[in-house]
Amino acid sequence: MIKRILLAVTMPVVLLAVWWFASAGSTDFYFPPLRRILETFPETWFGPRMVDDVLPSLARLAIGYAAALCVGIALGMLIGANRTLRAVVEPLLEFLRAVPPPVLVPILMLMAGIGDLMKVLVIVSGCLWPILLNTVEGVRAVDEVLTDTCRSYRIRGRLRVWHLMVRSASPQIVAGARQALSIGIILMVISEMFAASSGIGFTVIQFKDGFRIPQMWSGVLLLGLLGVLLALLFRLVERRVLGWYHGIRAVQKER
């Protein structure tokens, strides 16, 4: 365990060290020393900007991501369980998934204005597809012996949806949710760069326009850190939700 943590942090530490020393004597206006960036970091982000920019960004991400999860899983269950419906909508889904979500920003701005709703919708429109398509795959692959078991033992309704469909498909759902999370973070920033009055993306652009380069870099650093933190949080949740799945894989490896 400790060994794994050490291995995991080695690369970031090395990269930061390289950045630190390579930039130490930099006089280039656009590439300030890492020391300067780190110095501005606390004053830039731990002040009022935490409440005015960081938290609104995260709140929009959370709402958009949660909505994409709910809609994606629910629709995925329906489509995965119904062969006719699947045949009808699958080509459409593949098309929609191929549309890069940032392209939707101007369209969504026209439809939903430039407020929070637009930004949440941008996040939903990108996060939805990996979750939806993976859920469909997961539900299609439900073990037929387990299906027969549910029929024989009259496991129906809510219990059936949860234990036969959702839990069976959960490894695929989680895989989709992991892809969606990184897409969500990217879209959170992008949606704030178009038309916004708050948010991390908005603030970074402001710093750039105001030539406050160390602050701009500190925003980039903050986004990286948030990404890492969210990925860790995701791992924790995954370990709870998919404990059984990893357990089976570990047992199979032993044999």
Added chain:
Amino acid sequence: MLTVKGLSKTYDAKGRRVEAIGDVSFDVADGEFVCVVGPSGCGKTTLLRCIAGLLPPTSGEIVVEGRKVDGPPDGLAVVFQEYGRSLFPWLRVRDNVDLPLRAAGMGKAKRRELVTEALDAVGLADAHAAYPWQLSGGMQQRVAIARAIAYQPRVLLMDEPFAAVDAQTRADLEDLIRSVWQRLGVTLLFVTHDIDESVYLGQRVVMLSSSPTTVAEDLAIDLPAARDQLATRSDPRFTELRGQVYAQIQKAKQERT
């Protein structure tokens, strides 16, 4: 009472027709223990799935407790051949046994009692909190049996339940099934490809020919009700019956070729 009348089943998948069951008829009386024996691939699982209402027959009909089967019948439980895959890997052993009871809307106290009793009966009293995949094949099979017992079925179907466990576990499970049957008084249809097992376990053996399947013979097993792995298997009558079943199955095979 369970009746199979003129049952046939032809699979028609992607242009390949397989006549799995030709024409099968037999009865099982209430509380009877009947073994169905036949070579691999002769349609035993197909027969069982038809009786369980999981597969519509091509022709013929099945009646369970006076009602024609057109879906899973009430009060009927199945122990599947792929027992490992029939357990929910995200549920602990006790929750696997409990799930059908929860689905039936049974009260919590009653459920706990039935689950504990069933797991005790199969010798898994200390495996309540384990996950199925943490158990050996034989123990997983016991969980599947415990789930069927707790469900309190009037008819129990078992599909080659011991095909994949080692000889000692198999002997234990055979005796377990007999004691469960004697205690609960269920009607039991037990499918196997093992001739010895079919003679040792049941009151009757229904022998199937190979595919397209018909009933080759229906033989009463007149061994004493109290069976014992050593005494029964060395009983001359056991050897005789076993010989009969064996000869019959050989004959059915030759008639085909």
